[in-house]
Amino acid sequence: MGYNIVNKIKSYMMPIAMITGVLLHRYMDALGFLTPYLIASMLLITYCNISFKDIKFSxxxxxxxxxxxxxxxxxxxxxLPVNPIIAQGAMICVLAPTATSAPVITGMLGGNVESLTAYSLLSNMTVVFVAPILFALTGEVDASSxxxxLWIVFQKIFILLFLPFFGALLLQKLLPRVHYEIQKAKSLSFYLWSIALVIITGKTVQFISDQESPNYIVEISIALAALIVCVAQFFTGRRLGSRYDNTVAGGxxxxxxxxxxxxxMAQTYLSPISSIGxxxxxxxxxIVNSYQVWRNRKNL
Known part of the structure; x- marks a missing residue:
């Protein structure tokens, strides 16, 4: 009974977290410093659950x-010629690495989890080196040159994305018992994600409400651009994946x-409003994932 209640709450956690962030947005700025720690913790848990010897790139x-x-x-x-903030909001939606939860959805859809896990690792490591260059070129980072x-962004993103990877390797070699305990606590990742979602939703709402002359057309355009990018990426990934008999993992x-x-990253290194994307x-x-899971279960 208790297990079913927890699962029921989990299925509604995304809207609950976002609504909580909206309602408590005035208090989220003070908690903003926690976000990178939450991200690093989620990545560490993810990497501790990866068998690196089974990673194969294709x-x-x-x-x-x-x-x-x-x-x-x-x-x-x-x-960019249309609006720099819309451009930033759409760009970050493409640049962002694969979600740590993607292997779970891939498994639910009957896809190749090992292939997706390998790409997730590769996409995170790529962002470490590509993001600093792109963010520096936008001119939004407060720096003298x-x-x-480039250095300001690189050092923070390098620590955030690479340290959990390196930490997982060290724990596996030097402290296998701790590594095992972290593996067992992988469900903790979901709760960390929920807390982070509350904070970043609240901060986004605060950025919007703090604008002296808000441009709602730009903000709606950012959200619509994100929709187009989202559908395009799932479609392109699935089409490309189908050529390698790996449709689900590609999507x-x-x-x-x-x-x-x-x-x-958007709130820290780009125009904060671009985080609407x-x-x-x-x-x-x-919505896309829910539809895919529903369609997959329907066809079973």
């Missing part, structure tokens, strides 16, 4: 990573994003 992964890197640049350049801007790898990380992407990708 040609599909190469194509997906090229789309992730060059796709975000193309989207940004196409939308491009190189200074989830390219389409299901680490939106918590994306929102944090990945904020809306949370909703869009959950």
């Amino acid at each position: 040609r599909l992964h190469l194509w997906l990573i090229l789309i992730q890197v060059f796709g975000c640049i193309i989207v940004y350049l196409l939308l 491009f190189i200074h801007s 989830q790898g390219l389409g299901q994003k680490n939106t918590i990380l994306a929102i944090w 990945p904020g809306a992407y949370v909703l869009w990708q959950n």
